[in-house]
Amino acid sequence: MTEPASTDPASTPPSATPPSPARAWILSRSSYPEYLRVASILRKETVGGALLLAATVVALVLANTPAADFYFAVRDFEVGYEPWHLKLSLGAWAADGLLAIFFFLAGLELKREFVAGELRVFSRAIVPVAAALGGVIIPALIFAAVNFGGGAGAVRGWAIPTATDIAFAVAVLAVIGSHLPSALRIFLLTLAVVDDLLAIVIIALFYSTDIQVIPLLLAxxxxxxxxxxxxxxxxxxxTRAFAAWLILLPLGVMAWALVHGSGIHATVAGVLLGFTVPVLHRDRDGRVGDGPGLAESFEHRFRPLSAGVAVPIFAFFSAGVAIGGGQGLVDALTDPVAIGIVVALVVGKPVGVLLATWLVTKTTRASLDPDLAWVDIVGVAVLAGVGFTVSLLISELAFGHGSVEDDHAKVAILSGSLLAALLATVLLRARNRHYRRVEEKEKTDADHDGVPDVFPA
Structure with a gap:
């Protein structure tokens, strides 16, 4: 008769003890192809950030010089067809039309990340997604607390400081962080993309009025x-770019026009169109194969248009605020709306990002990658407070284009973003020097397959 196996844990041989779940490292190095893709995006966004900054400076100069009347006349000049609700000022065309290209690209990027990028793995996705949520909730609460006594009109701007500007933040990171680990760059880029998605959801739910059902259904x-x-x-x-322009573009424009006519902000159409584009390359039998998918192809085609044309033109028409000298600047920055935005961007955004990232490490079996330090996350979290493009858009939707509150909010967005960029520069430049010394000590050659040793196989 066979003796039953002992259930005494002490009698269980060590080899039979179930291994504990492996600890996951957050913000660890990505795959080499993903690193190359992100590096390409960062280079293009850096150029876009420079153009965005130039357009902003030109707009501010024109709005505060004798050329102001000409600048505002051009911005407010209306063109279009009224029966379709498409007779808009040039400034509105930039916000509703050109920014749809920006959000179309954001939709492409986000879907690609979830299907074939960093976000397809839950352990990698949870960190930037949680950080983006924290970076939305905390700034919104801070703004609402500062403006609680100002009535519903002031509190309506709660979403202004919730978004991170990809072009500006990436441009700053590229200039000051050439030796920073790629994981930090990917973290910032992914966080900003998720931010864009949250922003478009906020715009659709909270800043769309007088919804027309028929145009929405027709869309x-x-x-x-x-x-x-x-x-x-x-x-x-x-393989045939012209076909996409001739066939898909008219359908996209039609969907955009109907969404605009429905009362939902037209940039929502850009994200929805981006989500419909397939990511993976498939052969005739439906099998996944090598080569770029349509989403990647569209990214290459639309990124220069977005970063080089659409966003700078929007910034040119949106950032031009008549400050009115030193006293006007003081009046703008002492407005509770402006105070709430600056505090939310400079303090609330990094606190939200850091708190969410820290909570992930405490509530899961994940820990910060040993090659990084928490001060690195602090620097990137502060840089996430650089809000511009989407913040300017939400300001106009919340307070009305050209209103006193809108002008004060825009001054605060510029001031808070500049302050966040300067603080992040101080932190990240010090860390950049540290990692440069590490690279000098631990240089590695590429393997025979061309992939540097520091990247996972």
């Missing part, structure tokens, strides 16, 4: 046809 038709053609003929559109 489903071109959107569905766009999705069908993009999936059915993805490889055709990858």
């Amino acid at each position: 489903v038709l071109p959107l569905a046809l766009y999705a069908f053609l993009a999936h059915r003929y993805a490889n055709f559109f990858v």
